[in-house]
Amino acid sequence: MHHELIDVLIVEDEHTLAQLHAELIGKHPRLRLVGIASSLAEAKVMLDSMQPQLVLLDNYLPDGKGITLISDTQIIRANCSVIFITAASDMDTCSQAIRNGAFDYILKPVSWKRLSQSLERFVQFADQQRVWKIVDQQSVDSLYQLQAKNYRQENGSKGIEENTLALVQKLFTDDAERCFSVDEVVSETGLSKTTTRRYLEHCVEAGFLVVEMLYGKIGHPRRMYRRVAA
Structure with a gap:
């Protein structure tokens, strides 16, 4: 099936941020950037002339709030x-x-990971709407799910609890140079081994920690965790 490109308009007055968003869109094979507006007025002009299918919309703009655009008849x-x-x-x-x-x-x-997941889901969402001409309950449900994906599970952060996370992260912040093994984190925090492992992997995924393999005596290399250099 031939997939059309999806035109995207960025409405963001911080130049560097707009550029980062543009880069993310540029990397996606299905998205095409049609313009960057840095004010509400510009956004309205571009909406009319570019007819984008998706707008990345910032709220605080020099001439008003982005949220007002959402209910604007123009977008609708x-x-x-x-x-x-x-x-x-x-x-x-x-x-x-x-x-x-x-x-x-x-x-x-x-979070770039969060934004790129959102863009990816939007592409799937747009494709499914094109494929299904008539909906049944199942297809409606799956469109709603694409729109409201539950992130906590997706990030493997199921059951990640703020205080425990802070406890684990503090260990690495206090001693940024040091490599910790799972067992060392266990003895410093008093958490169980399974819990510790889950939090450490969560921190790696979040880009807070990095894993280094320690090839010691015969047997398995050990996973050591260290704070990502700031």
Whole structure:
């Protein structure tokens, strides 16, 4: 099946951030960047002329709030989806974004992994909408699931608890040069071995720790964990 490109408009007034988003879009074989707007006014002009299918929308813009664009008839008419990317952590903004059908809501500072997962899901979402002309309950459910994927499991961070994570991370922050084995972390934190392993791997995935293999005596190399150099 021939897959069309999806046109994306970035609305973001911080130049470096806009460039990073652009880079992420550029790396995706199915996405095409059609423009970068740094104000609401520019965004409205580009929406009209570019007709994008997806907008990465920042909330705090020099001439107003991005959230006002979400309920704008222009976006609704353009049949365009929105991934809201914002430092706005207030529930009002969030629920307004949800009520107006934002595809996703990502808080700044942006996790690149989180944003690229969101873009990937949007591509699948757009494809499925093209494939299914008529929906049944199952297809509707899977579209809603694509829209609201449960991240906690996806990141392998199931059961990651803030205080425990802080405890583990503190160990590495206090002694940034040192390599710890699982057993050493166990004895420093008093956590069980399984729990320790889960948290260490979570930290590796999050880019906080790096694994080094220690080839010691005969037998398996040991996984050693160290703080990623800042």
